[in-house]
Amino acid sequence: MSLDHIETLHNELPEVFQDRDVGENWYDDIVVLPVTDPEKVTTLNEDDSLSIWPSNSDRIREPLHDEKEPPEGDILEEIGPDLIPPNGIVPDLSPVITAIFGGSHSGAPVPYTHQPFTPPPECLAFYLPFHYYYPKWWGVYLTYEGVLWLAGEILRLSGHSVPRLQAFQSARLFLYYHEAFHHKVExxxxxxxxxxxxxxxxxxxxxxxxxxxxxxxxxxxGLGNSSALKDSYKKVKSKAVDAALAEYVKLNPPGYDRGNIFRPIFMSVRCRLAEDSHRMSLPHMPRKNPELWRTTPHLFDGVFNINGRVNYILPRNSSIAKRLPFRPCLSPKKLTSKLQKLVALQLVRQGANHEVWKTPTERIVEIPRHPRDLGRGLLRKILKEVELTMGLDEFLSLQVK
Ligand SMILES: [Zn+2]
Known part of the structure; x- marks a missing residue:
């Protein structure tokens, strides 16, 4: 399946979807930043390849016209290893996140109320299913503070035998693979x-x-944790990291803590999950041996480009967000509402990935449909397309009533 296929499903089977509008109030409280490659692993003797961006002071300078700006989630990747907290205090999941995205589906974010167990993955990351959040919000969200906390746990549980960069990337991989498993069930x-x-x-x-x-x-x-352990190990290939993550999983609440136990019997347990969910959905059907599902392993394959739907999310007023070496810009929604007033921009139609707008002179302008701030380069391009002559900073600071 691909993104276009979800559009077809949405059109043909509207009864299986339940569109949830999250409104626009989130914008003042949280920042959403795309992760270019959630499966990226830097091997340790290639550390130099991380220095792809200029030094901190250069990052916030104005880019030249056609200079490509670094994706902001990638900056978080670069500075992550330095921000791993030493104290091991579990970060509070922003109440805004649970208020807006909390739900009863699997993968929904939950506050940490599981003491004495370690926080399960959904206190640190979450998955928004396309059944509820297509087209704009669906995907995997890693709370940046959650990734940093798990990285700190990997350091602590490995007796600091693991390099910080590897701990950070392993934490990101583990949480990504766990949430991707919820996507596979969907x-x-x-x-x-x-x-x-x-x-x-x-x-x-x-x-x-x-x-x-x-x-x-x-x-x-349990399968989510098992799959995350398995796939992270395949990528990182570090026994010390694997043992630390296994220890974290062992101390997770009941159910989640089966991650290690399910590892050697993963397929059998997944067959049980398939048969039980099938039975719950179609109770009148006779129960069969769950091993029946082993004959069709591809039924759990995810949407092809889920790794293009992964974001970091963090509270806008958190101490970490304030230390970030870039300026979040403007959300697509705020941009269009400003342009509607300034240049009478009109909506033509909603596309799968873009909204199509037109200017009074019939020029067509495409604006992405995603919840992230638009980069400064793209904003400049759009201002040019709508024939606004003011500079970007002037436009951003302009109050429009
Ligand atoms: Zn989960």
């Missing part, structure tokens, strides 16, 4: 919906998840 539900034309994801799957959450029977969270 894709499995979608395939069943395709044949039955009924909303299994938001009914049977969600009910099954909620019935088992917090118990050892919550197979989805």
């Amino acid at each position: 894709c499995f539900a979608t395939r069943l919906e395709l044949t039955h034309r009924r909303p299994f994801y938001k009914t049977g799957f969600e009910r099954y998840y909620q019935n088992t959450l917090g118990t050892v029977d919550c197979l989805e969270e």
Whole structure:
């Protein structure tokens, strides 16, 4: 499946979707920054390749006209190893995040109330399913403070035998792979919906998840951790990191803590998850041996480009956000509302990835449909397209009523 396929599903099977509008109030409270490559691993003897951007003081200078600006999530990648906190205090998940994105689907963000267990992945990262959040918000969100905390745990649990860069990247990989597993379960539900034309994801799957959450029977969270351990090890190939992550998982709440135990029996447990979710969605069907599902392993394959839907998210007023060496700019929504007033820009139609607008002189302007701030380069390009002659900073500081 690809992004365009979700558009087709959305058009043809609207009954399986439930569009959630998150409004615009989030913008003042949180920053969303894209991660260019969530699976990136820098091997340690290639450290120099990390220095792809100029030094801090240069980063915030005005770029030349056609100079490409560094993706902002990549700056977070670069400075992450230096920001790993030494104290091990679990960061509070911003109440704004749980208020806006909290839900009963698997992968939804939850505050840390699981003491004495370690915070499960959803206190540090979360997944927004396309069944609820297509087209704008769906994808994987890694709280930056959560990645830093887990990196600190990897350092601590490995007795500081792991380099900081490796700890940071391993924490990001682990949380990404865990949340990507929730996406795979959603894709499995979608395939069943395709044949039955009924909303299994938001009914049977969600009910099954909620019935088992917090118990050892919550197979989805155990498998999520198992898959994250397995895939992180494949990428990082460090026994010290693997042992540290396994220790973190072992101390997770019931269900999540099965991650290690499920490792050698991953496929069998996933077959059980498939059969149980199927049964919950279609209770009148006779129960079969879960091993039946082993015959069709591709049913859990994710959308091809999920790794293009990964973001860091952090509170705009957090101490870390204030230390970031760049200026967040303007969200697509704020840009269009300003341009509607300034140049009478009019919406033509919504595309899968872009909104298409036109100027009074019939010039077509495409504006991305995503929740992130638009980069300064793109903003300049759009101002030119709508024939505004003012500079970017003047435009940004202009108050429009
Ligand atoms: Zn999870």
